[in-house]
Amino acid sequence: MANIKADEISRILREQIENYEQTVAVEEVGSVISVGDGIARVHGLEKVMSGEMIAFPHNVFGIALNLQENEVGAVRKAIPSSAPTRLCPCRSAKRSLAAW
DSSP states (O other): OOOOOHHHHHHHHHHHHHTOOOOOOOOOEEEEEEEETTEEEEESOTTOOTTOEEEEGGGEEEEEEEEOSSOEEEEEOOOOTTSOSSOOTTOEEEEOOOOO
16 A cells, blocks of 8 residues: 655645636627528627627627627628528527637
C-alpha cells in the first residue's frame, strides 16, 4: 500500500487552488417569434447591438438590424445546405461573440 503523506497532499492541494482559473460563460438567449422573407424576429436579446451577429440553430447566423423595445429584427445570412430550409418560430437565438 502506498504511504500517503499529509504534507504532500497539502502541497498539491495548495498548488491546484493557486492555479485554479474560474471562467464563466454568460450567454444571452432569446426566442424566435417569427420568420419571413429572410428576416427573423427575436424576443429576449435585450443587450444585442445593431450589426451584432446572432446565432440560430443549425449553424445559421444573422445580423441584428432593427432594434425595438421588445424584439430584434435580424437579417439571416446564407443558410448552409445542411440546415433545414425554414427556421421555425420558438427556436432559440443567441448573441454570438464569434468574429466574422
